[in-house]
Amino acid sequence: IRELRAYLSKIDVGQADTPDE
Secondary structure: OHHHHHHHHHHHHHHHHOOOO
16 A cells, blocks of 8 residues: 555645645
8 A cells, every 4th residue: 555655645745835825
């Protein structure tokens, strides 16, 4: 399940990179 974890991690980073004001 490492691929899934990496996938979710990538999405998490993508959202974090986007300022959510």
